[in-house]
Amino acid sequence: MVGWHLLVFVVGLAGLTYFADRFVVGAAQVAARLQVSTVVTGALIIGFGTSAPELVVSTLAALTEGAEGTALAMGNIVGSNVANLTLVLAIPALVFRGVRIENGGRRMAALSASGVTIFAALLLFVEPSPWWEGVLWGGVLLLLTVVALRVVFRLGERFGGVPPPDTTEGASPWVWTVAGLIGTVFFAALVVWSATSIAHDLGWTGGFVGFALVAVGTSLPELVTALAAARRRESGLILGNLLGSNLFNSLLVGAAVFLANPLANGPTPYDMESGLPRLPLVFMVALSWGVIVFMTPWLAWVRRASFTGPDGKFSFMAPFRGFKELRGKGKIVWLEAVVLLGAYAGLVVWLASSFATV
Helix, strand or coil: CHHHHHHHHHHHHHHHHHHHHHHHHHHHHHHHHCCHHHHHHHHHHHHHHHHHHHHHHHHHHHCCCCCHHHHHHHHHHHHHHHHHHHHHHHHHHHHHHEEEECCCHHHHHHHHHHHHHHHHHHHHHHCCCCCCHHHHHHHHHHHHHHHHHHHHHHHHHHHHHCCCCCHHHHHHHHHHHHHHHHHHHHHHHHHHHHHHHHHHHHEEEEHHHHHHHHHHHHHHHHHHHHHHHHHCHHHCCCCCCCHHHHHHHHHHHHHHHHHHHHHHHHHCCCCCCCCCHHHHHHHHHHHHHHHHHHHHHHHHHHHHHCCCCCCECCCHHHHHHHHHHHHCCCEHHHHHHHHHHHHHHHHHHHHHHHEEEE
16 A cells, blocks of 8 residues: 555646646746746735645644644645745755855845744644634734735835846736646645645654655745746845745644644644654754855855955955955855755654654
């Protein structure tokens, strides 16, 4: 049965990736028709669109699989956020020799990290029992999603640049948006069913399956989009894609899971035995804020740092003036990419050896 469930899982991921991509393309073209700026397109349209697999998979898991499904859903959210900040950011940086940081990138990263921190704090310190507490905290996350949307639009107005051109005709963008959403929902259901079946067959915990298996699959749209954007030298879309995705994963998808579990199952709390330990949550938060450090041009500053002033004399402030000159010129290079990939691999190996089974 494991082989059959694995086959269904692979088919589900393939269909999920294809239809999620169609949904993103359609949504981006709709945004072009509506004259939405490029930053909003990257962070809001594409970031939200590539979060569609996580949203559907996590919500269905929490609705249909009880406490085990909720553990899988939470593992999916955490795993997707970590995969976005490691695999999705590092692989394009290695393949295309770096990812340049556009204006507004660090502000978007700070907004995304704030959403991730709030979500992690709820998982670490809040146990939604009785059931109405889950509904309450889900409502809080929904409200914060609305606030985050407003901030994203403001960032778009300040740093967004010109709207992308509309090269489409007829109703095809709207058709692909709707068809992509329907296909995403259908194949997400296959992924949830097959993933929980694999977990039962192998004795793996729902949290580990969500983090290491489902999350990588649902992060494929982000990776495909990031590679395509890197190939076109659209680094702003890469950062908007993964940072917007993490923001919506933490707030919108988190809200859906907090609401879905108590509404479907009554007073069924998050199953800590089948969930994730604390380290991946702490790692997710630290990584979200640490990426902001990677976005600063510190390597270039170290290479160019000098205590010699313009007049050739010693100046304690000279290195800091040099750093100011590099503002807006940050770049994720191969060294940071290797560090990110190594950190992800180490975390997955540790989870597999310590917490994969009940």
